[in-house]
Amino acid sequence: MKRQIPLALVFIFGVILIIQYFVPHEKSEWIFEFLMDWIYIIGIFALALGIWSLIRVSWDKIRLRRENWQYSVVALLGLTAMIFFGFDYFRNFFNAAGLQNFMFRHFFDYVMIPIQSTMFSLLAFFIASASYRAFRARSLLASLLLLAALIVMIRFNPYFGPLTAYLEQTASWLLNVPNLAAKRAIVIGVGLGIVATALKVILGIERAYLGKD
Amino acid sequence: MNIFERMMSVDRRWVFLFLALVCVITYKVDFPVEVRVTEEVRKIHNFIDTLKPGDYIFVAIDYDPNSLAELHPMTYAIVEQAWRKNLKIVFTALSQNGPGMADQAIRDISDSLRLPKTYNGVTYPARDIVNGIDYIFLGYKPYPALVIAGMGQNFRLPFPTDYYGTPLDSLPMMRGIQNYNQMKCVVDISGTSGIDMWIAYGQTRYGFPLALGLTGVMAADYYPYLNSGQVFGMMGGILGAAQYEKLAQNPGNALDMMRIQLYAHMVIILFIIIGNIGFLVSRRAKNQ
DSSP, rough: TTTTTHHHHHHHHHHHHEEEEEOSSSHHHHHHHHHHHHHOOOOOOOOHHHHHHHHHHHHHHHHHHTHEHHHEHHHHHHHHHHHHBBBBBBTTTOOOGGGGGGHHHHHHIIIIHHHHHHHHHHHHHHHHHHHHHHHOOSSHHHHHHHHHHHHHHTTTTTTGGHHHHHHHHHHHHHHHHHHHHHHHHHHHHHHHHHHHHHHHHHHHOGGGOOOOO | OHHHHOOOOOOOOHHHHHHHHHHHHHHHSSSOOOOOOOOHHHHHHHHHHTTTTTTEEEEEEOOOOOGGHHHHHHHHHHHHHHHTTTTTEEOOOOTTHHHHHHHHHHHHHHHHHTSEEEEEEEEOOOOOOOTTTTTOOOOOOHHHHHHHHHHHOOOOTTOOOOOOOOOOGGGGGGOOOOOOGOOOOOOESSSSTTTHHIIIIIIIHHHHOEEEEEEEHHGGHHHHHHHTSSSSSSEEEEHHHHHHHHHOOOOOOHHHHHHHHHHHHHHHHHHHHHHHHHHHHHHHHHHO
């Protein structure tokens, strides 16, 4: 029963959602709305579990003074502050104000945005270093890759004068012919793979998601 | 270690330092860089430009602060152009930190609209942008595939209220607006794989014209959709945003950043060439 009930649920709801997708009817809309509510309810439980897990792991780290425990203090403070300011306690208890709240918005604009932007901007430096090391003309294929990368990178460089137009055309050909052919093959392959996996899950052939017990 | 071997193994900290210096200098020294416009960007601009006042477009702001530098300028350029032309916009943000991005963009662009401006020879008077009349912001809901599919049936399915808690039916702009059928196009500006969902669950199923704004590294992945006609236009990275700003005659951050990107690319190319000269000469010496 422990395995049969989940398998039956996956089969029933999988088939219902496939049918629902192709039937534009009022009843079909109702089914979609109903199932979507259920998905959000299940998601909220997962969210609660995630928050609980973060609090427990951070708290243990602080309590046992593990390496870099100070970061866990910052993580917990950030979590508490954003939850506190996310709800508009002062005007209407438990009314989710989010970005309308002055403090929430300021934390987002002046803490979250600079932190995430900084992390991402560091990527430029790592890409520069990785390009320098990886793009070596070791073989014919590596040389072709190097050449293609250089053409795409300099295609809009205005300092190449009349060459720019040719570089642009070549880069456009590289993107629209070899790149497109390879990407299209990957996309079609991935699409077929998704359909096969979904069918295997719905029909109960693929059961890894059930765990080992 | 001879000079060529050294050229092959420059300490990465020198690469970092040199790149940082070039970025800082080109940021400080202001000079124009010529930007050439590609067809995929021009198509989006021309599409928006030919819409009539009162037409609706849908703008999905599906990116987090980490892609802000590349994607915010696209949002600013398109939304400002649309509002100057008195188009009405339905916004969503289907990435977790997207609402913050959308909220910031709406505030800033609304401020900009309070001043008169001239684009492409046409002077647009100043005006106030009003929530519920000029735009609505639906906000964020998890599971983008479900939300996109749900909005195709009715916006009210995933979003009975807007982001600020106002029921959609009470907003004047939403009278008679049900789903994508009333939208002239959907513009998805995204730094996530949410684009795939807009294509698979949105465009393919409901057939609306879809334009994409995406980060530079993602651009190459979406040429198949451009070629198949599923996507009618595409802006890739800061270069795409700069091209749009140039077309809209509304210079912003993207055009400003082009000189930094141009010289940063030249530094990377320089290091690649140095590394390859060292590699080829060293290999030749070894073979002899």
